[in-house]
Amino acid sequence: MSKTITVEVSDTVYELLEVLTKGQRPECKTVKDVVLKLIDHAQQGVYRPGAWERNWLTQAFWDDWTEHLEVGDPYGRPDSPFFRRPIRKASQ
Numbered sequence: 001m002s003k004t005i006t007v008e009v010s011d012t013v014y015e016l017l018e019v020l021t022k023g024q025r026p027e028c029k030t031v032k033d034v035v036l037k038l039i040d041h042a043q044q045g046v047y048r049p050g051a052w053e054r055n056w057l058t059q060a061f062w063d064d065w066t067e068h069l070e071v072g073d074p075y076g077r078p079d080s081p082f083f084r085r086p087i088r089k090a091s092q
Helices: 011-022 031-047 052-061 064-068
Strands: 069-071 084-086
Touching (some): 031 084, 052 064, 064 069
């Protein structure tokens, strides 16, 4: 299952993000690509405690959100004690 989000940004913010499409990273040819790459790195920072993205996220969001994670792979892969997933409620 996938979820859809719509994000509206000002022309200035769009132009600033568009600068990131001017580099040599071929996967970031559009602002949408840039946003998807940012999302990918953010989710890695949530589920991988040792990832460089974790420090980035704690700078932006502090670290109290980590209290809402438990040991386990959010993607269901076995034997992944180094990963974290959102704490699951008893009814799930």
